[in-house]
Amino acid sequence: MDYRVLGHSLPKKEVADKVTGRIKYSSDLLFPDLLIGRILHSPHAHARILSIDISRAAALPGVKAVITHSDAPRIRIGRWIQDRYVLASDKVHYMGEPVVAVAAVDEETADEALELVRVEYQELPAVFDVIRAMEPTAPLVHEDLSDYHCSSANLKSQGNILEQGKIVLGDVESAWAQCYLIHEDNYRTPVVYQGFTQPHETTAAVDSAGRITVWASNKAPFILRQMLAQALNISMSRILIAPVAVGGDFGGKGTAQTEPICVLLAQKSGRPVRLSLSREEELTSTYLKEATIMQLKAGVGRDGTLVALQGSIIYETGAYSDIIGGLARSCADLHGPYRIPNVDLTATRVYTNNTPRGHMRAPTTPQPFFALESHMDMVARKLGMDPIEFRLRNAVDEGDILPTGQKIMNPGIKETLRRTREYLKREGGEPKPNEGWGIASFQYHGVVTDSRGVIKDRRTPQSSAWVKLNEDGSAVLITGTLEQGCGPVSIMAQIVAEVLGISYDDVAVVAADTDSTPFEFGTGASQTTFRVGLSVQTAAEEVRNQLLELAAKKMDVSHTDLVVLGGRVYKREDPEKGMTLADVAALAPSVFGSPILGTGASLRAAKFLGAQPGEEYMDGPQHGTHAVKVRVNPDTGKVRILKYYGCHDVGFAINPQSAEGQIEGGIEFGVGFGLSEEVIIREGKTLNPNLTDYRIPTAMDMPHIDTEMVEIPSKAGPFGAKGLGEATNVPVAPAIANAVYEAAGVRITGLPLTGEKVYQAMQEKGRT
């Protein structure tokens, strides 16, 4: 299908302001009476707070506010489970937990004030090891866990075990006997950091009537408003989350973290306050990605058909969890895009007294796929099968049922495997010593709907959008989605321009302002293009229908004979006969009693043909396959990436350049996870809380990247588009591990694949 605006790599709306430095992020907002906020963090991993003395800090000249838990309502908050206070109350649960905050005229005064605060603690036994934490005799991180409010009703917590999920299909135990080959192994992944270049920053101000305005590095303004209202025990109408640029999110900026502290400081001081986190605070007191311990046992027939899979994954969620409720999906992630008749998978999430954990780009998925795709590679090797042929033999097809019960529609896994095979034929070349290729695939959720097209997944609630036609026929899109870097706002403008037959430049956007835009869940879950796109498409189509109705009436023709294009409505058979959009728009107030306004919601849009009552569907589960070539230095074990290929089924690329950017950026993310990134925590203390010792890939670490996009359209998504952004990082680490096996003959089952680990494994195998 040829479109005028869709499928074209148009520049993002705000890009000129970004290259000239004009765009404003939270800490770029300057006020003459601006105060600087700073936080005092807990030095203990688990301790009772006996007393807090802020008197000397409050008396320091230049200090305008000092706050403790007693300045906030005694209400626990949390996005899914309400397990923490804004500032620690009777206990601290991890080393780094915010306890006291100050606002002062400058940073130095604020820091000096923090040194004057006296907090008396009584240390408590703590638990850091996730296996130990699961034992009945382990110290309890949260004694009152059963009283906590939680959005997931069937949470069955026990001790430090926050929740468990299980998927059982067929009969695994009796299936082992049918297997020609069984392979077992254990895998581990560390805690990692989102690593956005803009740290968490908030600026907050309170007006004379007490109304609060917040400019935050947060990609989910409506979630933030809801959590702030909850934390402060006030009406949402008292809070405005105002639009401001966000410098990267990757899952770490979709919940209230330090924003409530900043607001409390602004309330108490009566002045605007800026609260920016240092990198040390980022790495010790924000929600990071969970560490995991995994185990897998897979059995196959002689022909390479998967027969049985048994496995488990334990997520170490630290002292507070911003991520609960998706463990059935984690089991499904251990299972991947394969047909397996006998399955027994469990997932467990456990509290410890380590730093807190939350979302990070495909939050719970890269870990199980590291295990699964490493495992599948070993099974194929033991069988003597090509890893691509092995996956093609077992990959899912249209109509297959996912282990979570949904019927798969429009899968792209096989096509991405075939394209990867073609790529390797072209680019693979003869293997050189110490070099090797590895591949890995992935599956990531699409949108789950019931037979009426109603979106079912509680993690993807409704999206809504409005489109307003201006008097001259140009348009304004009003959406709650937010541009955090991956281009969603501009993609939405492209959809409006396409539907209304006007140019991209003639669509302005009002975005992410909680007063003036409709509710939106936030830019995330790889569903913005899909879900928000649907609501925007519906709203724009409603505008087009109103235009057709008005013009048909005026021109006395049937609306089916009319076309909306080029800023006009005209007769299909006689393009000379028509009206400008401006003239049509002028009719609206007298005919409709209001100007032209379209409203859309994703709820109304996701309709499938042929849907059966009682069934659930997953349209467009995201699929892709990556291939990577590495060289392993035989003297040091250091892994160097020489070449990278990422192939993704995107359904339809609304903006191909933006889509490529998501693939390339996801690969960098995965390279860090695979080779260098690990937040090292010992006895609750973070040992590398800075960007020197926590190693994010640089341009020198990244190879040339080839991307390829497959377009198998989804039926429900806007113009066939599927989700993309997060899962681009999922297959990277296992692909690297598989390439390292090819190059050096060693299987590394714990991330990251540091030179040290690879060298040690080579020594043990006598390969150095």
Place this chain on the structure above:
Amino acid sequence: MKKSITLNVNGTAYDIVVEPYRTLVDVLRDTLGLTGTKKGCGRGNCGTCTILLDGKAVNSCLVLAVDMAGRSIVTIEGVAQDGRMDPIQEAFVRYGAVQCGYCTPGLIMTTKAFLEENPTPSEEEVRSAIAGNICRCTGYAKVVDAILAVAQGREQ
């Protein structure tokens, strides 16, 4: 004890009074209001605060403002001339090298200094030149494309 100095930024002389411990990035942003320069880590690890100091790319979080008297400073706000974007800025737009944009000013400043020094770099030289600028969004792919395009005169 505060000190009076004159800072030359983007061709304008600013007379300011500043604490001797204040870093250049803080003065640029909070005193002069030139917030295009970003402060990503404050320790020289991320490169978001890169500016030109006498034509060389420097992390402005690692130098003190009081030491900058008599030096020539160029920030991202001084790159476009007479309302026209620099070819580097144009290339970053055209090649899709910008996502969240937070690293972009620093990357552009690094590129500006680098291409002055080495107008015809190889891909490897470009990667080495920008290795001090962390970008978490792009995988550096389109950033490298954009810089090579400028060097090869495809962006004039």
